[in-house]
Amino acid sequence: AQSVAQPEDQVNVAEGNPLTVKCTYSVSGNPYLFWYVQYPNRGLQFLLKYITGDNLVKGSYGFEAEFNKSQTSFHLKKPSALVSDSALYFCAVRDMTTDSWGKLQFGAGTQVVVTP
Amino acid sequence: DSGVTQTPKHLITATGQRVTLRCSPRSGDLSVYWYQQSLDQGLQFLIQYYNGEERAKGNILERFSAQQFPDLHSELNLSSLELGDSALYFCASSARAGVGADTQYFGPGTRLTVL
Numbered sequence: 701a702q703s704v705a706q707p708e709d710q711v712n713v714a715e716g717n718p719l720t721v722k723c724t725y726s727v728s729g730n731p732y733l734f735w736y737v738q739y740p741n742r743g744l745q746f747l748l749k750y751i752t753g754d755n756l757v758k759g760s761y762g763f764e765a766e767f768n769k770s771q772t773s774f775h776l777k778k779p780s781a782l783v784s785d786s787a788l789y790f791c792a793v794r795d796m797t798t799d800s801w802g803k804l805q806f807g808a809g810t811q812v813v814v815t816p
Numbered sequence: 817d818s819g820v821t822q823t824p825k826h827l828i829t830a831t832g833q834r835v836t837l838r839c840s841p842r843s844g845d846l847s848v849y850w851y852q853q854s855l856d857q858g859l860q861f862l863i864q865y866y867n868g869e870e871r872a873k874g875n876i877l878e879r880f881s882a883q884q885f886p887d888l889h890s891e892l893n894l895s896s897l898e899l900g901d902s903a904l905y906f907c908a909s910s911a912r913a914g915v916g917a918d919t920q921y922f923g924p925g926t927r928l929t930v931l
Contacts, residue, residue: 734919743923743925745922790859802918803849804908804920
């Protein structure tokens with residue numbers, strides 16, 4: 701079965717410092733990986749995805765993610781965090797097994813708190 | 817704004833009742849997914865439709881059902897509601913079904929509270 705794990709429930713970072721949110725995955729076959737962000741009382745917003753190609757993926761709002769096949773990781777990064785980046789972040793893998801038709805399997809989420 | 821709309825935003829009802837949640841996908845998207853977000857279960861896939869046909873089922877209770885209409889909007893019907901059904905229900909859409917590269921775009925969700 702395909703799955704993702706987000707090992708940290710919460711990440712605290714000071715504004716201006718680098719932000720990293722960790723994600724590891726387990727899939728059979730090629731992984732299709734996604735990051736979403738959820739602000740309070742809002743839906744999930746798509747940040748970026750890895751399909752194939754360059755291991756460094758650039759996304760919205762200055763975020764990027766690094767795909768590492770040997771470590772089965774897809775960590776989300778931002779060089780300089782903003783207070784407005786405080787939100788709940790979800791890593792997801794596309795389930796491409798038979799009969800799944802591409803549903804997303806989400807991690808538990810990581811709460812990011814950026815302090816001024 | 818993702819382009820996916822959901823109504824209503826909030827719904828408060830009593831146990832045993834039946835409600836209908838509505839979703840309109842992004843223009844041109846044929847595939848609609850329903851997800852449930854709760855504190856104890858996290859984000860769980862419920863069901864998927866593609867161009868009017870059911871394509872995949874996840875952890876959807878028998879009391880729940882869904883359909884996608886010819887104009888591609890979708891409705892999720894929840895009946896015999898229980899306290900534990902209180903959650904945020906999301907709809908997402910993508911252009912195609914079963915294509916790994918396609919991005920799913922999420923609506924703002926419907927928050928259901930069962931009293």
